Amino acid sequence: MKRLLLHPLMVWVCRLGVAAVLLYAGIQKAWMPLEFARLLKEYHILPDHVLNLTAVVLPWVEIICGLCFLSGLWLMGAAVFLTSMNTAFVFAIAYRAWLIMSAANTGFFDVSFDCGCGFGVVYIPAKILENLVLAATGLLILLSRCKNRGHDQY
Amino acid sequence: MKIFKQIVFILIVSFVCGLGFNAFSPHGINILDNPWSNHADKKSDFHVKYDSSLEQEEPVVFVNLDRARQFVENHEGIVLDARTPEDYAEGHIPGAYLLSFYHINDYYPDLKDQLTESQVILVYCGNVNCEDSEFLANELFNSGHDKILVYKGGFQEWKSNKLPVKKGES
Numbered sequence: 001m002k003r004l005l006l007h008p009l010m011v012w013v014c015r016l017g018v019a020a021v022l023l024y025a026g027i028q029k030a031w032m033p034l035e036f037a038r039l040l041k042e043y044h045i046l047p048d049h050v051l052n053l054t055a056v057v058l059p060w061v062e063i064i065c066g067l068c069f070l071s072g073l074w075l076m077g078a079a080v081f082l083t084s085m086n087t088a089f090v091f092a093i094a095y096r097a098w099l100i101m102s103a104a105n106t107g108f109f110d111v112s113f114d115c116g117c118g119f120g121v122v123y124i125p126a127k128i129l130e131n132l133v134l135a136a137t138g139l140l141i142l143l144s145r146c147k148n149r150g151h152d153q154y
Numbered sequence: 155m156k157i158f159k160q161i162v163f164i165l166i167v168s169f170v171c172g173l174g175f176n177a178f179s180p181h182g183i184n185i186l187d188n189p190w191s192n193h194a195d196k197k198s199d200f201h202v203k204y205d206s207s208l209e210q211e212e213p214v215v216f217v218n219l220d221r222a223r224q225f226v227e228n229h230e231g232i233v234l235d236a237r238t239p240e241d242y243a244e245g246h247i248p249g250a251y252l253l254s255f256y257h258i259n260d261y262y263p264d265l266k267d268q269l270t271e272s273q274v275i276l277v278y279c280g281n282v283n284c285e286d287s288e289f290l291a292n293e294l295f296n297s298g299h300d301k302i303l304v305y306k307g308g309f310q311e312w313k314s315n316k317l318p319v320k321k322g323e324s
């Protein structure tokens with residue numbers, strides 16, 4: 001199983017998939033920063049005065065990481081970003097879902113909203129699962145790089 | 155150490171690209187601006203209160219369905235829809251003009267003269283949970299309009315009360 005997960009072809013496919021997701025999501029958000037800032041505000045996590053700056057820079061972190069996964073440049077740094085960002089997103093989305101569940105008195109499996117992820121209104125349990133998979137993929141890429149350090153074959 | 159350097163490089167490049175792109179993008183925003191907080195923090199003459207009376211002493215007032223209905227039926231002023239063009243096309247309050255908060259620079263120049271002439275402006279968005287009507291009211295207040303009604307119930311409340319709805323673009 002470990003050999004299969006860390007197989008060069010498997011890692012390549014993961015890199016391409018993650019790059020596609022990051023580039024699409026990043027471009028969507030970078031194009032409309034005001035709308036992204038509004039969605040960030042609805043999380044009630046960041047102070048108001050840093051919302052605009054975050055909305056301008058965060059999509060470009062995704063775009064640059066996407067390009068890193070495509071090109072192979074700064075791959076370990078991009079993998080760390082992928083894992084840490086998606087782990088943070090999981091907590092943020094879960095927190096907002098909890099707020100909505102409390103306000104609307106609904107169950108976790110009934111919650112959908114635009115999470116500001118670049119894909120419009122999404123079904124939240126599926127989104128959390130997707131972010132966990134992306135975080136795990138970041139770890140996988142990081143592990144594969146550590147394993148092949150010194151004799152990079154990708 | 156190598157990872158740390160890469161993280162720093164990615165952050166620096168992201169900042170440079172983000173700020174550069176934002177500076178030239180038609181949808182660029184002012185990163186130092188803070189349109190999200192109540193402007194009462196910044197301007198002492200900006201006050202928001204909930205009021206259903208006809209008298210308006212405050213520049214921005216939240217109104218309920220009855221007051222919004224009265225405003226529309228009596229043609230007391232201009233009605234603005236702060237939602238997206240797609241939402242507007244699907245249905246809006248009759249007589250309302252589209253002034254999407256997220257495309258404000260596209261729509262505001264055409265409406266500026268009418269808004270300046272109008273005594274009072276009523277703004278609304280999707281429903282009681284959306285904040286776009288308040289953000290738009292803030293922007294209008296900053297642009298010099300000082301009698302603004304914010305209909306908090308929004309289009310959802312209007313429609314659910316079987317009040318007239320118009321479909322299509324303006």
